[in-house]
Amino acid sequence: MNKRLRTGAIATAGVGAVAAAAILLPNANASTDQPAALKTLSAHSATQLATSLKADLGDQSAGWYLDSSNGHLVMNVLSEDDAASVKAKGAVAKVVQNSMTALKSGAKTLRDNASVPGTAWSIDPKTNKIVVVADRTVTGAKMATLTKTTNGMGEGMVTVKRSQGEFKRYDGGDAGSAAGGAAGSAAGGAGDAAGGAGDAAGGAGDAAGGAGDAAGGAGDAAGGAGDAAGGAGDAAGGAGDGGAGGGGQAAGPIGGSAIFGGNARCSLGFNVTVKGAPAFLTAGHCGNDSKTWTADQGGSQPLGTVSDSKFPKTDFALVTYDDANAQPQSAVDLQNGSTQEITKAAEAAVGMKVQRSGSTTGLSDGTVTGLDATVNYGNGDIVNGLIQTDVCAEPGDSGGAMFSEDSAVGLTSGGSGDCTSGGETFFQPVTDALKATGAEIGAGGGGAGGGDNGGDNGAAGGNGAGGGDADAGNAGAGNAGAGNAGAGNAGAGNAGAGNAGAGNAGAGAGDPGAGAGAEDPGAGAQDPGAAGGDALN
Incomplete structure (x- = not known):
């Protein structure tokens, strides 16, 4: 009897050990997770x-x-x-519920069966659905087509919203409108056109493009103690205020700067290099608008020529600088006299905080709300693979830079609404544009004006060229003031003011301000906004 009890106890203990092992083993397997x-x-x-x-x-x-x-x-x-x-x-x-494969299949169904002008859709991972937006033009038969398709996809797959605006590309149809961009002011600053319509360039009258004294003339030297050439008081981007990486204003066109081609006005996206050659990215529909682009409405300051343009389906263009030696700064205009250096490109992510810089509305911020977006602008202009955001934009902002800190993210394409009522804006992913063109972010380490002589370095990027090496009378008045300040490339101060006086000792020989471009940093340093609210901003 005792023997049987002992045997049963052993058996029971064995079962317990097995049971314990059964409990422990899954936990051991799960420990890695x-x-x-x-x-x-x-x-x-x-x-x-x-x-x-x-x-x-x-x-x-x-x-x-x-x-x-x-x-x-x-x-x-x-x-x-x-x-x-x-x-x-x-x-x-x-x-x-929905896999990414299923969501992409649903997006294809929309493209195949509901390609209605005035609609857009994107994949929203937050809701795990495809979000369709129909603008105010989608009514009647167009709305019926959209509704029939989305109803067939099931409620758990798609959400339909309405927009009070109208989907459109954001290129400005009139190059003359808002040539001064967000500031809306006349080229060159506060009053008279840069270069002076009525005053003698470099002469004894008013400063070239400026407010009082002749640039490099009989009064105070350009960039000196008087009024800065091409400015409203102080020369933008003068000697003491550097561009690259220093938070100062850039000497050449950068992200958000206005660019002009034919009758269109767009915005520059990002400066890049292609096999070492300087170039910039903008929107493809802008590249289709014109083959050549300038920094000013009148066309006197050529920038570059389109070497590749893709629209519709995608929306990017590569413009090669005409000056093969240009070194434009890899930065974005923050529209307040300072810049954000751009060092790399990044993929967009839903929830990512971003900013956009454009020549019409300046700087706006918001959040990425959808990926792999399709937008139908009408007339067969359908673009796929875009980034959807709640950042606002308006005509003229097309091609402008969307960025997150020092990362390039997107190129402005179009959307609905404006910066008063809000709306949706779509962006071409920069990473796709770089891959397609073989371009790289940056342009030869363009140092546009560091903390040293803004005038000399202002020549980089093709702006301020005259002031960089010329005598006061010629460069300061004709080239620096008119050519560069007018476009708003901070060229007035950088080319004319920073260098003109110093380059020609005779210009201000009797005036201590002759070398003010270098010796009186106050001329350009204290008020970078003088040309910061000019034609390009």
């Missing part, structure tokens, strides 16, 4: 982590977004098992 501490990430870091997770998940990936309020990456997955592996790498996992 224990949630890690949530990582606070920048948009760039979130993109890197999301790319890694997408590769691991394969078809089980359903998109992702950045929770910008806390910097957490949110990854959409289709099962709890996949959620565990996502959490193990420090991201937030969200189990959703």
